[in-house]
Amino acid sequence: MVTVRESSLVGRILKLKKARNAVILAHNYQLGEVQDIADFVGDSLELSQKAARTDADVIVFCGVHFMAETASILCPDKVVLLPDDHAGCPMADMVTAEGLRQKKQELPGATVVCYINSSAEVKAESNVCCTSANAIKVIESLDGAHDILFVPDQYLGHYIESRTGKKMILWPGFCPTHLRILPQHIVRLKQEYPQAKVIVHPECRPEVIALADEVLSTSGIIKFAQKTEAKEVIVGTEIGIIHQLNKGNPGKRFIPASEQAVCPNMKRISLEKILWSLEEMSPEVKVSEEIRLKAKSAVDKMLEIGKG
Numbered sequence: 001m002v003t004v005r006e007s008s009l010v011g012r013i014l015k016l017k018k019a020r021n022a023v024i025l026a027h028n029y030q031l032g033e034v035q036d037i038a039d040f041v042g043d044s045l046e047l048s049q050k051a052a053r054t055d056a057d058v059i060v061f062c063g064v065h066f067m068a069e070t071a072s073i074l075c076p077d078k079v080v081l082l083p084d085d086h087a088g089c090p091m092a093d094m095v096t097a098e099g100l101r102q103k104k105q106e107l108p109g110a111t112v113v114c115y116i117n118s119s120a121e122v123k124a125e126s127n128v129c130c131t132s133a134n135a136i137k138v139i140e141s142l143d144g145a146h147d148i149l150f151v152p153d154q155y156l157g158h159y160i161e162s163r164t165g166k167k168m169i170l171w172p173g174f175c176p177t178h179l180r181i182l183p184q185h186i187v188r189l190k191q192e193y194p195q196a197k198v199i200v201h202p203e204c205r206p207e208v209i210a211l212a213d214e215v216l217s218t219s220g221i222i223k224f225a226q227k228t229e230a231k232e233v234i235v236g237t238e239i240g241i242i243h244q245l246n247k248g249n250p251g252k253r254f255i256p257a258s259e260q261a262v263c264p265n266m267k268r269i270s271l272e273k274i275l276w277s278l279e280e281m282s283p284e285v286k287v288s289e290e291i292r293l294k295a296k297s298a299v300d301k302m303l304e305i306g307k308g
C-alpha cells in the first residue's frame with residue numbers, strides 16, 4: 001500500500017530526477033520505499049557496473065559511502081549524491097590507508113586485494129578489488145602471486161580460502177550486521193522449516209556458512225530465489241533483501257535467519273533525503289583526482305577479470 005506521504009514524495013522526486021537528468025541506484029539492503037523508486041536495484045558489483053555505464057549527469061546513490069565513492073572513481077564527470085553523508089560502512093572503516101601502508105611494509109611484494117567495502121584511499125593502496133560476487137574469480141586469477149593480503153573482511157577472506165585452497169593473509173575486519181547471524185538461528189529455523197533451502201552471504205561467520213546450501217552475493221541470492229524449486233528459503237543476510245525477494249516471488253516464503261541482521265547505515269536513506277539531495281545537489285561524494293586514478297586501477301582490474 002502506497003501512503004499519501006510516499007506518493008507525494010515519489011511524484012516530486014521523479015519530476016526533479018528528470019529535470020536534473022539523474023539516475024537513482026539502490027543497494028538490495030535499502031528500505032523498500034527506496035528500492036521501489038530506484039532505476040536499478042542491485043549488489044555492489046552490479047551497481048558499480050551500472051554507474052560506469054550510465055549517461056545520466058547525476059547519480060543518486062542509495063547505499064553507503066564506499067559505494068558512492070566507487071561511482072565517483074568510475075565517473076569523475078558526474079555528480080554523485082549520497083542522500084545521507086553519515087551512511088558509512090563500519091567494516092570498510094576497519095582498514096585505513098595508513099594502516100594498510102604499514103602492513104605492506106611488513107609484507108614486501110605482497111599482492112593486496114581489497115573488498116569493494118573499503119575507502120577510495122584503501123583501494124588506491126591495493127592491486128585489485130573484488131566484490132562478494134566475483135571474489136573467487138579474482139583470487140583464482142592471481143596465479144603465481146606469492147603473498148596475498150586480503151582486506152578488510154576476514155570472513156569473506158576465510159570463505160575464499162576454503163573455496164580456492166589459496167592461503168591469504170587476512171585483515172581482521174568484519175561486518176557487525178552479518179555477525180549477528182548465529183549458527184543456532186539457522187539450526188532452529190531448519191527444524192521449523194525442514195524443506196527450506198539455506199542461502200547466506202559470505203560475510204557471515206564460517207559456522208553459519210557451514211550450514212548453508214548456497215553462499216552468494218545479494219544479487220546472487222535474488223537470482224537463486226527465482227530459480228529454486230524450494231518454496232521456503234532461509235536467508236542469511238541483511239533483512240532489506242527480503243523486500244526484493246517477496247516482490248519477485250509471490251508463491252515463495254523467505255525467512256530471515258535473524259531479524260537482528262539490520263545495517264543501520266543502509267537504513268539512513270529515505271525518500272525525504274533523496275528529495276532533499278536532488279533539491280540541494282548535496283551531499284556530494286567526490287574522490288580527489290590523485291586517489292581516484294590509483295583506486296581506478298584496482299577497480300578496473302576487477303571489472304576486466306569479470307569479463308573473462
Ligand code: 13P
Pocket residue numbers: 028042043044045117131132133175201203216217218219
Ligand atoms: P553485495 O555486494 O553482495 O551486495 O554486498 C554488499 C554488502 O555490503 C554486504 O554487506
Ligand code: SF4
Pocket residue numbers: 064088089090091092117175176177178203238263265266
Ligand atoms: Fe557494511 Fe555490513 Fe552494512 Fe554491508 S551490511 S554496508 S558490510 S556494515
